[in-house]
Amino acid sequence: MSDLTFALVIAGLTVVTLVTRSSFLILGDRFSLPERIRHGLRYAPACALAALILPQLVLADQALNVSLLNPRLDAAVIAIIAMRATGNMLAAMCAGMAAFVLLRAVL
């Protein structure tokens, strides 16, 4: 790819990033979503993160692995429980990482 084409691609990608992220914001006052949907959109970021998380737990070795013998899945469950119990992010991450290292050695 020539320097000119690459510069064009970078410029295009920058515009794409700006336009997708700002899409509804560009419309400003000229548009408003129905109340129900607007209210429901506050669930969107947690859903997006969940959609990024689960595949990394159960599809890490290409094939679907939903079992107690999957150390990533077990470690994630332990991190969730630790987060619920302590409310402390660092503690939950340490618990999850410790479980992961331990289970990967054992299983």
Next chain:
Amino acid sequence: MQPTDRFTALFGRSVALAQVRRAAFVDGMRSFTPALIATAPWALVTGVATVRMLLHLGRALAMTSFVFAGSAQLAALPLITAGAPVWVILLTATIVNLRFVIFSAGLQPYFRHLSLGRRLLLGYLISDFGYLLALRRWGSAVQRKPASTEQIWFFFGMSFANWVTWQTMSIIGILMADRIPPSWGMEFIGVLALITLVVPSLTDAPSIVGVLVAAAVAVFARGLPLKLSVLAAVLAGVAAAIGTEVARERRGRSS
């Protein structure tokens, strides 16, 4: 120049306004700290991948600096390497970025009164975590009215912290790519950080149902091209959450 003058120059017309903005901005940066644990490894991994695919330091740095979008960047890289047509690369990045269209729809009621320039800046800086943490703090109380000065500068502070961390870690990844072994388990630390960010949001039935549905759809729709599985998961998750809300309200009314 007096320190107060410097504040005023940076943050606003009057000293009082500058102080309000500055306090909110710093509060935003501080509140975002936990999310940085998730951003940092992800940015590092993206930086390493970028320079390994492009094999060109200058190009990798240029791409990271302007294209502020991890997943779109990772999707575009193999196409750039393969010399795909420009429109194919841009279309792919657009589709991968579609989940941000949903986020911008969610934030539009808060920012709609701002000037176009400010809306574009805040939009460009939207991140999954920024949106999540902003709505968790604001609740649904301000759903109908535009965000206050404090709220806008709080959001800007969070976004700024995210942007600085993303760029710094990406650049470190690009410069140190040779010295970072691929199997550091860095990704799993990132995944754990994401989990701890999501768990506090699971406060009621609609949010729990939404997250479970989204996670399941992401796995079952994994065969879809262009990361469309993430978009499908978000749409399905939000629909399921709204459905649960409606069902609860109906039950509440009949009992």
